[in-house]
Amino acid sequence: MSRADTIGIVGAGSFGTALGSVLARAGRHVVLWSRDPEVVRAINDTRHCPRLPAATLPPPLEATADPKRLATSARFVVLAVSSKDVTARARELGDVLDGSHIVVHAIGALAAPNGTSRSSERVSEVMLAGLPTLKVGVIAGPALPADLAEGLYSSMVIASLFDEVVAEGRRLLNAPPALRVYSSKDLVGVELASALAGAYTVALGLSDGLGMGAGPRAVLITRAVAEASRLGQAAGAEARTFSGLAGLGNLLVRSSSDRSADYLLGRRLADGVLTADTARTEGARAAQAGVELAKSLRVRMPVLQGVAAVLGGKLEPREAAQLVGDTVAAEE
DSSP states (O other), X not given: OOGGGEEEEEOOSHHHHHHHHHHHHXXXXXXXXXXXXXXXXXXXXXXXXXXXXXXXXXXTEEEESOHHHHHHHOSEEEEOSOGGGHHHHHHHHHTTOOTTOEEEEOOOSOBOOOSSSOSOBOHHHHHHHHOSOSOEEEEESSOOHHHHHHTOOEEEEEEOSSHHHHHHHHHHHOBTTTEEEEEESXXXXXXXXXXXXXXXXHHHHHHHHTTOOHHHHHHHHHHHHHHHHHHHHHTTOOGGGGGSIIIIIHHHHHTTOTTOHHHHHHHHHHTTOOOTTGGGSHHHHHHHHHHHHHHHXXXXXXXXXXXXXXXXXXXXXXXHHHHHHHHHHHHO
16 A cells, blocks of 8 residues: 555544544554553454454554554554643654655644733644644534544534635545545634534533533523634634534534533533542533633633633532623523
8 A cells, every 4th residue: 555545643642543443344554653662462362442442443444663664664644642642643653754745633622822911822833843844724513533443424524724625535534434524624623613512512511410501501692602603813814614513413413312421521510510520521621721811812701711711620510601691692
């Protein structure tokens, strides 16, 4: 298989493994890079990843612990790691990639600041700072790892400022009927819509856990999309992106499934469970970082602020729900 037709995936977590599974079943050659030699051995020997055992990984997929192997095998690379690891992985990739590579990320959060005065950064900004290529992008949308692993219909959107990135992403990642990939040029919008969808999924899990009902749930969804759109426009994104696959589509799927870590987190918060693990989902991180970004851009986001306050232990869930409701009503 040629380098141009091989897909490199960075990260053998649930999403990276599930995406690799879909692509390998479609006959694509996939090189999956994990820094854990035991995970690499398990994938190559048993055709299953310990972090997503339900996914079968056919032979077109191979795992490696050597980043140079990834770089020489694949021109198109998908970064699928935790947002807290983005800076470190970008630096490691920067040592082995070159200007010919295309790198897209599948990280539904904002990246933590790294020695800068900025409160948070979009993942593509961190990638550009650490990689030797300008050809970067993002993939996002209503594609849960468990659904991908089972071959259920899923869809995503790829966005970049470069037409080549979008074209190559659609060519290599489209694997119908299990996965369909659509295109966008709104890189900022797709990144923010994806991150905020995770944060608002926590809010909907919280709402459902409190038994708020279908009416308030509908209001919460529409207000969430409106809030996200305001922040997106202030950051230079297109408002309509937040009603698309990366935003509303993502939110609807994730908030209707017990397979979503963000939704389950919201349900636990409604039950009064607040532990050290609370902020470990990408949606939780996105809520905290999104509030900081909104402050810097002077955008009011009462729903997001309510979620962040509950996650930070500053408000009880029902107090946050009442406060958000009062604020939204006052704005109408």
